[in-house]
Amino acid sequence: MTGNTLAIIILAAGQGTRMRSRLPKVLHEIGGRPLVGHVLTTAQRLGADHVEVVVRHERDQVVSALAHDYPDAVFIDQDEIPGTGRAVQVAVDALPDEFDGDVLVLSGDCPLADADTLRAFLEAHRAGQAGATLMTAVVDDPTGYGRVIRDESGGVDRIVEQKDASADEAAVREINAGMYVFRVGVLREYLPTVGVDNAQSEMYLTDVPGMLRRDGSPVAASVVTDVTVTYGVNDRAQLAEVGRLLNQRIVRRWQLEGVTVIDPATTWIDDDATLAPDVTILPNTHILRATKIAEGAIIGPDTTLVDCEVGEDAIVRRSDATLAVIGAEATVGPFSFLRPNTVLGARGKIGAYVETKNAEIGEGSKVPHLSYVGDATIGRGVNLGASTITANYDDVHKHRTVVEDEVHTGSHTTLVAPVRLGAGAKTGAGAVVRKDVPAGSLSMSIAPQRNIEGWVEKNRAGTGAADAAARSRVAE
Numbered sequence: 001m002t003g004n005t006l007a008i009i010i011l012a013a014g015q016g017t018r019m020r021s022r023l024p025k026v027l028h029e030i031g032g033r034p035l036v037g038h039v040l041t042t043a044q045r046l047g048a049d050h051v052e053v054v055v056r057h058e059r060d061q062v063v064s065a066l067a068h069d070y071p072d073a074v075f076i077d078q079d080e081i082p083g084t085g086r087a088v089q090v091a092v093d094a095l096p097d098e099f100d101g102d103v104l105v106l107s108g109d110c111p112l113a114d115a116d117t118l119r120a121f122l123e124a125h126r127a128g129q130a131g132a133t134l135m136t137a138v139v140d141d142p143t144g145y146g147r148v149i150r151d152e153s154g155g156v157d158r159i160v161e162q163k164d165a166s167a168d169e170a171a172v173r174e175i176n177a178g179m180y181v182f183r184v185g186v187l188r189e190y191l192p193t194v195g196v197d198n199a200q201s202e203m204y205l206t207d208v209p210g211m212l213r214r215d216g217s218p219v220a221a222s223v224v225t226d227v228t229v230t231y232g233v234n235d236r237a238q239l240a241e242v243g244r245l246l247n248q249r250i251v252r253r254w255q256l257e258g259v260t261v262i263d264p265a266t267t268w269i270d271d272d273a274t275l276a277p278d279v280t281i282l283p284n285t286h287i288l289r290a291t292k293i294a295e296g297a298i299i300g301p302d303t304t305l306v307d308c309e310v311g312e313d314a315i316v317r318r319s320d321a322t323l324a325v326i327g328a329e330a331t332v333g334p335f336s337f338l339r340p341n342t343v344l345g346a347r348g349k350i351g352a353y354v355e356t357k358n359a360e361i362g363e364g365s366k367v368p369h370l371s372y373v374g375d376a377t378i379g380r381g382v383n384l385g386a387s388t389i390t391a392n393y394d395d396v397h398k399h400r401t402v403v404e405d406e407v408h409t410g411s412h413t414t415l416v417a418p419v420r421l422g423a424g425a426k427t428g429a430g431a432v433v434r435k436d437v438p439a440g441s442l443s444m445s446i447a448p449q450r451n452i453e454g455w456v457e458k459n460r461a462g463t464g465a466a467d468a469a470a471r472s473r474v475a476e
Helices: 035-046 059-066 084-094 115-128 184-193 207-214 236-256 455-459 464-475
Strands: 006-012 050-055 074-077 102-107 132-138 147-150 156-160 174-183 219-223 267-269 285-288 303-306 320-322 324-326 342-344 349-352 355-361 366-369 372-378 389-391 401-403 414-416 419-421
Touching: 006 035, 006 084, 035 050, 035 059, 035 102, 035 115, 050 059, 050 084, 059 074, 074 084, 084 102, 084 184, 102 115, 102 184, 115 132, 115 174, 115 219, 132 207, 156 207, 156 219, 174 184, 184 207, 207 219, 236 267, 320 324, 342 349, 414 419, 455 464
Parallel strands: 006 050, 006 102, 050 074, 132 219, 267 285, 285 303, 303 320, 324 342, 342 355, 349 366, 355 372, 372 389, 372 401, 389 414, 401 419
Antiparallel strands: 102 174, 132 174, 147 156, 147 174
């Protein structure tokens, strides 16, 4: 908010008992971030001078989860006095004495309040010059929310919490969204006078607007048209619903940026993911964390990418990849498993039922099917035959395999690391390579084939195989 002074206080001290979880409620994730992480990200986008997060329940776990990604946030401990009023009071007390701007109060479990909505909310507050402005919404079912009670002129008179509401007040459908803007002087003046004379024996922040009205000061309300921005999370069902709504927003945003999403209902894209125009996402695909996908790539169906980079015109089908780099025009899948630190070069191939880990696979190289490539460096133009295995673990240590350019291995080759195959080398089918192979050499593991005549009829008498063998022998 250029040219204005703004502090944002995020309430994240609650226990969230209805989540029935060891994890604090505000750390449950949707869209690749904790609930409170979405609120903090929005605070960053608003350019606040001060961002404070009020914590109490499992405070060390909450702080540890957030401090790295949000280094400018200040964490404020709420004491044993319960209630939103007390939470805001301790946060205001921590602001510099010279701060004389507006205080935006947000809930750590309301992740859908986006920056544009909050900018408009702040602008409405400033235009109205009220001491306090509430965000409100009109809903079909107001159960669980504080009701906004207006006076005869249509102004805000007070907020009544659900458990303190009379029958007439409970019937009001305009609800308090739990987001507020106050002039900081109002909070400094009125919060010390808020009591705990209510059904919950808590200090309610919502008492402050009533006090302002009592003293003749105006209280404004900004009614949002999109009620979903007010949705909070109190249980696992609400977590799933809010996650679905967030994903709808993200998918639509990328569609408008030129991404084809065949089935939005089965496509999940995290908020930190980046997709270029002309990317195509097929059904049942998850694009998670900071995954980045370049133009023309086709991802899916039935694919999960976590923190991956995918180059232009690459194709990834029915596969799972984490912390992998897939080069331009490369192909992956179906049924491939790319573990961390896999790098597939341009026009390379990782095919069906292949697992890779900590492997660099060069430009134009192919690992077509039924192979494991771990702790390996594969050069350019390499072809690993079906069921080629890098045996990288000796039961104590991991070892590296190096395969130089234009190497071709026969089917069912086992490379026992540490080992190096020189440029242009080849292996025969079934080779077990324990020693380095010089460039241009053929490595083979040869054992004479032995056929024992009559073995089946003698040792498997009465079986279908024995009967077939006997018939064949008679025919000869």
